[in-house]
């Protein structure tokens with residue numbers, strides 16, 4: 083019999099929201115300001131997923147990946163992101179409808195992202211105003227994927243055991259987070275990593291379309 087989940091945790095970047103054009107634009111601008119060479123969008127796809135500090139570190143030339151370079155650039159990046167987060171991003175096809183259907187069938191919804199917490203909250207509010215998430219957790223000292231603390235806090239908020247919750251994400255970090263928390267996982271191939279890299283993490287499910295997501299999570303499929 084098909085397993086049903088009472089709670090669903092979504093990663094943000096590359097899973098709910100395609101933010102790659104914004105990241106490419108902002109980090110290239112940041113690197114230019116500091117006199118470093120920029121990168122392609124494909125490069126950034128591989129740099130995103132472990133939070134802003136790691137994104138900037140991975141974007142810098144190897145010999146410049148030191149705290150004295152990274153720390154001020156993280157602060158400047160947050161300023162730029164705050165100014166531009168309403169630009170250049172798009173919800174993936176069918177995601178909005180899936181979230182609304184899940185919520186109306188009584189499933190608890192959370193966002194667990196490595197985006198800085200206050201920016202994660204602002205993005206979710208701006209791009210998904212019609213979706214009532216039970217809780218959004220972004221990165222902070224306390225919560226940082228793949229550590230399980232964020233997933234554990236969300237399970238506590240939902241009042242559900244880990245076995246009833248599934249984590250959905252587009253990077254190895256998300257699948258590792260689910261494993262570390264003792265949850266099932268769904269890896270999606272429409273985000274920032276190659277399918278082979280995700281398969282190597284042995285997610286519970288590996289999917290390519292929103293339709294497949296609905297058929298795992300909902301009794302009825304309506305996503306085209």
Ligand SMILES: O=C(O)COP(=O)(O)O
Pocket residue numbers: 093094095096130131132133134137194195196197198227253
């Ligand atoms: O690494 C980030 O900044 C955000 O990544 P996530 O939404 O995929 O967790």
